[in-house]
Structure formats: structure tokens, C-alpha cells
Amino acid sequence: MLEKFFKLKENNTNIKTEIIAGITTFMTMAYVLVVQPGAIVGFGPEQFITDINGVVITKSALLIMTALVSGLVTLLMAFYANLPFALSTGMGTNFMLGILLQSGELSFGNIMVIVLISGISFVLLSLLGIRDFIVRAIPANIKTSISVAIGFFIAYLGFKNSGIGNFQDGISLGDFTQPPVFLAVLGLILIAILTVYHVPGALLIGIILITIIGIPLGVTTMPNSFFATPDLGSIQNISFAFDFKNLLQASTFVLIFITFCGDFFSTLGTVLGVAQKSNLLDENGDYPGIKRPFLVDAIGTCAGAFTGCTTITTFVESSAGVEAGGRTGLTSLTSGLMFFMAILAAPLFLMIPDAATGPALIFVGYSMISSIGNIDFKNFVQAFGPFIMIAFTIFTGSIATGISAGILADVAVKTFAPASQEVKVHPAMYILSIPLVLYFILN
Template identity: 40%
Template structure:
């Protein structure tokens, strides 16, 4: 049944590969189950309830991706967007968390409409082929950077912004051990190399005090959603601040999701000869549904996770990978102590290695044509340096439009790209 529904043979994969890919993706993104409640609870929301909302919204959105889009991408409340929700909208601007949830709910509704009318699909298809290749490479550097931060290998520095962490840290050596194990297994072409590396790192971290074994019962019922579910505040829907907050959520989520879908799909050779991603509309519906339902449950914007690349690197090619991720999130609802014990240092090697895998599409870029290579370079470099997939895409697409325009090649730019360029400039100045 699984073979027929997901067309595994047509996608040159099998059930075992898809399951391993799904577990690998889940392990690299399971940190959201601990991080999201920690961030959103700073607004006064119930931390335990947020854990349940985080897991449930991930299950629902990823199921849509698995069963309708049939693509190997996983979704959950997005990092960055949750920080904007908590630290900007609630703490800095002084609005209630109910106001912020309402903005997320409205964002989900707008996304459903934009997707239904093919607006988001048109944006994905309008991105030039070389920019699509560079998005994959940029995301690779971005997630490798995240992995190095999680390992403590790269830390903040007032003098140079970033610097090498203390090599005496146990966290670094746990990550380096996992990096070595995964690297050797990859070289030997062992299936599940990244997942084995994660578990090896987690086990090594126990005697070093990096991995903390759960206390008490491993199995427990999920905390109640009652304190946060459906707690909307529509009294300020028509204020200027609501418009600003809503547009910010829309912009960041739109281009984070588009960038992730294009970048990971390009690495998996899912982009067709016309530069399009099959079933992209269904994929975009998944995060629109996830964001809408997630706000009802009581969490911030749901988006496609860049960590999906780790599952793709393990051979995941169909919705069976994302179905596995959804199943793991469902299990995590009842086994949260067990899943949350895996430290960031143990998943860091997978992110670093996946970052290296995602650089390969850069070889498809035409570096002889500067109107193509400069936008590609800016896309790649701005993602890790601005710590944003969306900003990398903005700089790449703006430079593409201007270089083509001022070199007389304006006919090579689509109408959608011109419209996007105007919107990007408006965002910068207003």
C-alpha cells in the first residue's frame, strides 16, 4: 500500500530509506519541542501547554505535506518567527500574546487565500534557475552555521562578531565525535549515517554531562491546551500596528518557506527541467494550514523546516519521510522526556554535514555571466551573515533585477520578479 501511494520505486527509494530519513529529520528538528515553549513562555503563556501546541501543530502540518503534497519536508513552529512573536510584538511593542496569536491566525488565512489563487506558486516559479541553485547553497552554509553554534564551535565575539569557541568544552568534543562517526560512515556509504552519528554523540555526552538522562517517568499524557487554545483578541484588528505585525509575519514566513522548499528540492533533484517543483501548491498549503491551525492551538507561525535537508541527505524522496516525522512528533507528545534529552551538540554534526551536501548545486551556476553569478553569490553569502533565508533571497533577487535592467537584458526578467523587487524596496524604506 505504501509503495503504491507514495510511488517509492518511481522515486528510487524504499520503505527503510524513507523511515530512516524521517527519523533523521525529526531528530535534527526535535529541539523545537524544547526551544519553542521556552521562547513563547516569556510572554506569560503556559509553557507546558505550548509544548503540546508545538507538537500537535507539527503533526497536523506535516501530515498535510505527507499525504497531500507527498514531499519529504517537515513543518513546525518556526525559529525567528517565534522570537519576533515573543520579544518584539509582546515584550517590545507591549501587546498581549493574545494579540500576537490573532496576527498569526490572520497570517494563516491570508496564506490560504494566496495559495488558493496561485500567488505563492507564481513566486516560486518566477525565481530564476541560478538563484534557485544558490538558495540551496546558501541554506547549506546557513544550517552548517547553526550546527556549529549548537556545538559551541562558533560563538559570539564583541571584537569580531563570531569566533572559535573554547576547545576545552565538552559540548564541542561531543559534536566533533559525532562529526567523525557520521563522516566515516558516510564515506563507507552506510545507510543512516547521520542518525547513527546523532545517537553516538548523545551516548558519548552522558558521562561528559552534556546529555542529561530524563528523571521520573518516560511516558506521560500531553499537557492540556486549555490555557492558550483559541485565545484570540480581535479588538485591535484594524490598527496600524496589527498591519505592520501581520505584514512582517507574512514576509518572513513566505520567503523562508519558499527558500527552504526550493533549496532542499534542488538538492534532491526534484526540480523539473522547467525549473519548477512538482506539487508546490500542495506544499505551500501545508504551511498555510499549519499556521492557521497552530494559532488556534496556541503557537506561533508554522513553517517548512530547513532541517528537512538532513532527511533528504539520507535518501528521503517522498511523503513517507514526512509521514514518519509526523508520527515521531505524535509519539513525542507522550515521550517528551526521552526525546528532549538529545542535546543540540548531538544533532549539530548532522546539520554541519548536511550543509556541505547542499553546496553541490552551486556547480550548476553560470559564473561566466556576472548578471547571474553576482546575484547567486549575494544569495549564498547573505543567508548565514544576516541569519535569514528570506533576506538572502531578497538581496539575490533585487541584484538580479537591477543587473539585468541596467545591462539592457530587462526582457530576461519576469513581471513577477519586477513586482517583487518593488515590494522588497518598499519593505526596506517603509
């Protein structure tokens, strides 16, 4: 039945290879079950946060729902698209929205509304096939710099949370005599070495090793049990938790735009990149069946909003499964089932200290920053907007501010550039600039 449904022979693969590939993909992206709760609630020993509406959001509930939705959407990818792609909460917008929750600027319900609108927009564009227009409207340097700016922000959080960097009074090194900081540096080195040798699941292995080493040092706190039945009460707090207040503010529009772009371009890049490794692209470098994974991704984001999860996106770690031989939806089916198994192991993931997650965040940031080489810094007109975006994100500690400033700077420079440089600005970018200007004025 598996052979017939997933067309294994047609794709030159077999059940054993697909299952191993699926497990490999899960192991490389399982760190999301550690990072996602911290991104929303905050890293540290605190296991919950109370938002401005008095709603209690627990790390346990976030982990359980992340595992559940990741499993369900990955199964949808398996059965609907028959592709070896796994999905979960994307890194980037989760940190941006989490910081706003932790600072009291947004309620958890506000965040879910932003994610829902972004997901609905993605669904409509996927069904209507308007993705090509959006790809043309937003210049390549801005698409790249959005990912880079968020990458720097995530790396900053890794340095801050682990204690490797001290950001209390300016910028300085942390106290390396403290066990958590020492372990974080050790974790950074371990993950780097594993990455050099292309070890699948390098991030997860590094997290596990540092967590174990931290037990005798008193850095890791052992739970009463490694497995537990999900707390339905805590899950109810984050399910269908929509708060439509402040929806019409300019800042909310910016956040929706950033959330949508992060999901849209992350999925586009990941699907094309992984499809290339699977030899699924045509002679023009396009993937003819891209509408299916796009639609699954979009539906996943909407489902995530209803269940307390930030933007769901296709993970680039799916390439690890492809390299292990995965070619069909049986790979993603295996990954999805692994996510379901993780639901019962929530205490095991929640015991992991900041000393273990900090280095992982730095490497997640690195993976997003690496595309900075695609920005031509020798061309001032093309590089100024990205530079402003990255600099504002880092030095103001705000992703929304950085991306807004970068887009406005890019539009301004290209608008007034000499005619000899033949730089054109898409009309849609002028329309987008209006709410971005309002964002700065109203904030």
C-alpha cells in the same frame, strides 16, 4: 483494506515494505523534534523563553505540538494524496523567526500571524493554480540563493551553539579542551562518516550517540523520567496565540514574503525531487498531481500557526523512505503514527545537549547550501544578487536583511545591464522592490 485504499499492488509494493519505509522516513527527520524547540526558544539549558508580551514559551510545548501537527498533516498526506511524503516544521524560517523572538523584535503571536498569512496565501494559490506565475516571476538565481543564504545562517548557528566557533570578539575557534566542544567535533565526524555510507537517519544517530557519550562527561543532564504526560498549561500558551500588532510594517511584509517563499519553493523542489525517485513525473519532468501535496502543505502551515508551529513543509528526508521502497500513503501513515508516539517521549528529546544538536545544524545548513552549485558565478549579472544575499545574511546575522538586499541588488544589476546580455526583470519584481526599499529606510 490497506491494499485496496492505498493501491499497494498497483504501485508494486506491500504492507511490510511500506511500514519499514515509514519508520525509515521518521528516523531520518526525527531530529526536527530536537531542533525546532531550540530554533524558537534558543539552544542551551534554558527550557523556556518569555516573549515581549509576557507569554511563556516552553521547549516542551513546542516539541509536543510539533510532533502532533507533523503527525496530523502527514496523515492528511497519506489519506488525501496517497503519497509517501512526510511533513514537519521546515528548517530555515523557524530560525529566522526564532531569532526575532529571542531578540525581542517580535512576540510569539506576531510570528504566528506571519505564518498564518503565509499559509493562507499558499492555500489560495494552490486552489487557484497560480504557482506557475510565481515560479516565472522570481528568477532562478534568487530562488536558489534564498535557500543557500538560510543554509549558511543555520550552519553559523551550529558552530556558535556548539562552541566549535567563537563569535564574541570577531571570529575564532572555540576552546577544544572543553568537553562540549570536543563532543560537538566528534558528532560532526560521526555524522559525516554515517552520511558517507548512506546510513538512514545519520543525523538522528549522531545526536543519540553524542547525547549518550555526554552523560558520563556531565554534558548531558538526565531527566527524572524519559516519558511524561503533556503539560496542557504550557500548550495553551502557544495555541491560538495571535498578535496582530505591527502587521502593517514594511519589515513584517518582508518576513511574510520570506516565509511564503521558503515554504513554496522548498515544497516545490522536495515534491518534484521525491516524486522523481518514485517515478511519478511525466515526460516533461512535471508531477501532474502536484496540487494535492501542495494543498496539504499549505493546510499544514495554517494548522501550524494555530498550534504554535512555524511553517510546515514537505521534508526532503521523505526520499529515504522512498529509497527503502515506500511508494504510497501507507508510508506516510506509518511516519505520522511515529510522530504521535514521540509526544509521550518529550523529556527524552529535551535532554539532548547543544553538543549533539550543533553538528546536526551544521549538516542541515550543508543540505541547504549544496544547491549553490546551481548559481553561475562566472556570470556577474546572475551572480551578484545571490552573492549580496549570502554575504549580507552571514555578516549582518539577519536573514531578512540578507534576502532583501539580495533581491534589490539582483533587480538593480539586471535593470541596468547592457542590452546585449538580454536580461529581463519580471514586472512583479519591481513591485516587490518597493516594500523592500521601505524595509531598509524604516529600519
